[in-house]
Amino acid sequence: METHIASEATLLYQKACIIIDAYLKESQDDAPLQIPEEFKKEFFSLVDKVNLSLMEDTDNFYGYFFFQMGKEIRFDISSPTAVHFKGAKYVIYFNPVIFLILTGPQMESSIKHEILHIVSLHLLRARELRDRYSKLALNMAMDVVVNTYLDHLPPYATTLSWVNMNYSLTLPPFESFEYYVEKIQTALDLRSEKKDLPEDDSIPDEKIKTSYDPQKTHDIWESSDEVDAQTLQKFTEKYVDASQKGQLSNYLESMIDAMKDRESELPWNLYLKKILGTVAIGLKKTTARRNRRQPERLDLPGRLRAHKAKIFIALDISGSISNAEFKQAMQEVFRIVKNYNHEITIIECDDEIRRTYRIHSIKDIKNRLDIRGGTKFSPVFDYANGQHIDLLVYFTDGKGEDRLLPHPKGYKILWVLSGKSDFLSVKEACGTIKKLKPVKAEEDPLDMTDIEKGGYSMNNQEKISMDID
Structure with a gap:
């Protein structure tokens, strides 16, 4: 042969x-x-x-x-x-x-x-x-x-x-x-x-x-x-x-x-940490690193990324999202606010954007609006396209349009699906999709004191089986 x-x-x-x-x-x-x-x-x-x-x-x-x-x-x-x-x-x-x-x-x-x-x-x-x-x-x-x-x-x-x-x-x-x-x-x-x-x-x-x-x-x-x-x-x-x-x-x-096992090997929060390192804005000069183009020139400073990003966090507040799932999403938002020093804006949306606000600390997170409309993702992307952002994190149950109008432009996207969701309805998601661990369908109101105690751990969500520096 x-x-x-x-x-x-x-x-x-x-x-x-x-x-x-x-x-x-x-x-x-x-x-x-x-x-x-x-x-x-x-x-x-x-x-x-x-x-x-x-x-x-x-x-x-x-x-x-x-x-x-x-x-x-x-x-x-x-x-x-x-x-x-x-x-x-x-x-x-x-x-x-x-x-x-x-x-x-x-x-x-x-x-x-x-x-x-x-x-x-x-x-x-x-x-x-x-x-x-x-x-x-x-x-x-x-x-x-x-x-x-x-x-x-x-x-x-x-x-x-x-x-x-x-x-x-x-x-x-x-x-x-x-x-x-x-x-x-x-x-x-x-x-x-x-x-x-x-x-x-x-x-x-x-x-x-x-x-x-x-x-x-x-x-x-x-x-x-x-x-x-x-x-x-x-x-x-x-x-x-x-x-x-x-x-x-x-x-x-x-x-x-x-x-x-790739999904479970890289929980969404670790994946977020990973991509945050890729959305830094600008460069700053430093004498601690040699110039990349001319390393023999000790008089020329090197450059480091200035790790500060503009992030939108979209929360699906439609009728298909239970209070327990909304509470879970807010706990995740707390971890982002606590661990990352970036410019963060919250967007609450069902079939239209209901509210946007900036947060600097956990005390800035507001209780959920009492609105239960349908679900559309496009209004958030329409808004984000004109804001020069670096990253959009979208918490949702995944049940919306099958196509985004308009198409996302110039930023990374991380979809985080609620635990009861099996898939995202958007056929071309233009980003990475992760899942939360299912939560019990309890209908208790969101109690911000649960979050402020700081006892929440992402280990309750998915088993972490790999380390990321």
């Missing part, structure tokens, strides 16, 4: 080069690269043979997962394979001129590589961190994680040993993506990011890439459909469940368990 795949790959590579040469000689600048149907048929026949090998392997999870994916050819990606989420399914793309020079086992590893990115929820996790870290740091950190579990990698693959050697690091194996990206970004900040990158010998046309580029390996993710985190995770779980036809390796089983 290995020899047969190698000979087929050689012939197909020659045909791919002919296609590229013809395009460069005959096409106009804005003309798309046309791929002959006969080439597509022969190429995917080879890919089917590779997948057959995956399905015959003891760890056949990858073969069944790959079988469910859409498959297309693109000459404009800077890696052998790439994935994104399009049309309610995962699609894997192949660049023939990079993929066909791999050996059979390397082809299998390239497919496994993309599937591990999906199972690790890297498409989601990278999205959450892209405002804090460079594209190169994110790409390398993600590849370090998945390549740790793969054999038969191509020589240019980003591995832990390669990163340690080229950036003078001593990173241990089997750490999280978030751990690696922070360490790698620090190393990148100490030197020019271009210094250690392989030269790009691609043909100078954006429609054709002929070599691997670590800065662009996941660019295609940006063209994925805009779906909220909860929806994408549910789709991923369906793919995973349909792929488990045999015994899983230990590392795959651990990855899948971590994926399915």
Whole structure:
């Protein structure tokens, strides 16, 4: 099988080069690269043979997962394979001129590589961190994680040993993506990011890439459909469940368990703490840090983020929210006020905004208005769009419109659903969705003394199973 795949790959590579040469000689600048149907048929026949090998392997999870994916050819990606989420399914793309020079086992590893990115929820996790870290740091950190579990990698693959050697690091194996990206970004900040990158010998046309580029390996993710985190995770779980036809390796089983437990691993309050670090306003000069651009100039001050954000906290006061749930939401607001020194505005809304007010301390929080209208989310977003805010936290039972009008602009969004809610009605939530632990449907009025005692703990909400500095 290995020899047969190698000979087929050689012939197909020659045909791919002919296609590229013809395009460069005959096409106009804005003309798309046309791929002959006969080439597509022969190429995917080879890919089917590779997948057959995956399905015959003891760890056949990858073969069944790959079988469910859409498959297309693109000459404009800077890696052998790439994935994104399009049309309610995962699609894997192949660049023939990079993929066909791999050996059979390397082809299998390239497919496994993309599937591990999906199972690790890297498409989601990278999205959450892209405002804090460079594209190169994110790409390398993600590849370090998945390549740790793969054999038969191509020589240019980003591995832990390669990163340690080229950036003078001593990173241990089997750490999280978030751990690696922070360490790698620090190393990148100490030197020019271009210094250690392989030269790009691609043909100078954006429609054709002929070599691997670590800065662009996941660019295609940006063209994925805009779906909220909860929806994408549910789709991923369906793919995973349909792929488990045999015994899983230990590392795959651990990855899948971590994926399915992601909600409980990162309680909403810890997630809030995490994103608050990404919405700082402005920069302040400091002599405690060297200038990033010219570290050798000790006379130039460095810069630190000024950690003060403008936050809106929207409270759903519609008739579908019980007093107990409203009380629970106010307790969460108290924790935000107590622990974060930011500019915070409360917005109370049912089918329209009923009241807005600024809070500086717990004493500023007001009792609930005695209004029980329907539920609309759009009035809050319409108001927020004109206020230049950094973060909107929306406490709700999730039952409102299926579409936001207008579309949110320029700020992060955290939806916090009441414990009895299973989903958010908005199809494109444009933010992250978390849940509170269910509360008893008691109808006692909100007693602010319960909050002011300060005895409330988020440990009553969700089990905290990870630490965040």
